[in-house]
Amino acid sequence: MSAPGVSRRRRVLARRFYDRGALEVAPQLLNKLLVHGGRVGRIVEVEAYRGSEDPASHAYRGPTARNATMFGPPGHLYVYFTYGMHFCANVVCMPEGIAEAVLLRALAPVTGLEAMRAARSGIDKDTELMSGPAKLCQAMGITRAEDGVDLVTAGSTVAVFDDGVASPTLPASSGRIGIRHASDLPWRWWVPGDPNVSRPRVPGARPGR
């Protein structure tokens, strides 16, 4: 038995973890660790997107150059550029040819705080370093250069680890943020009470516990 805060063994999530629907994978990504460039963050907020089933998904209208990674094999990172200045990162789910993904919306800083603060100059509170999908990419140093990276194979530049911290039994949930269509679907989940979550209070949110 290890006391709270003591470091535990980290294991990379297997390919089969991602080879399922995004609605199943998303809440189970909560409390997993994202690692890149010597920086580590704990995933505390996610959203599911479902290709052809989902009018809010980038993949809804079929494959393009931009969304190609979403249609690829599971366990890869889909990074897109938006609003002329921001990157956002997703984990690809389901077998090749089926485009489902989980958007990473917020991380809790774990390791590499100095690098994160440097990448997010002007931000004074550490809870605001990664409290949004574009903020976390900036803090972690993730750009379009990381699009398509395999999260599973040894030697990957980006990886997702399980360090033994369980996902919430009953995560908080709400509709997805910043979309025009299907905003009523409760496909956003977060760790209840975590101070790094982007928008804890939204209409129709379920608190979790």
Add this chain to the structure above:
DNA sequence: CTTTGGATCGTCT
């Protein structure tokens, strides 16, 4: 505290 508007450009129509 909440609301509003500007930034800025790749992508698809």
Add this chain to the structure above:
DNA sequence: GACGATCCAAAGG
């Protein structure tokens, strides 16, 4: 030519 799976500063209560 229009529009983002956003962020931030400034203005308003």
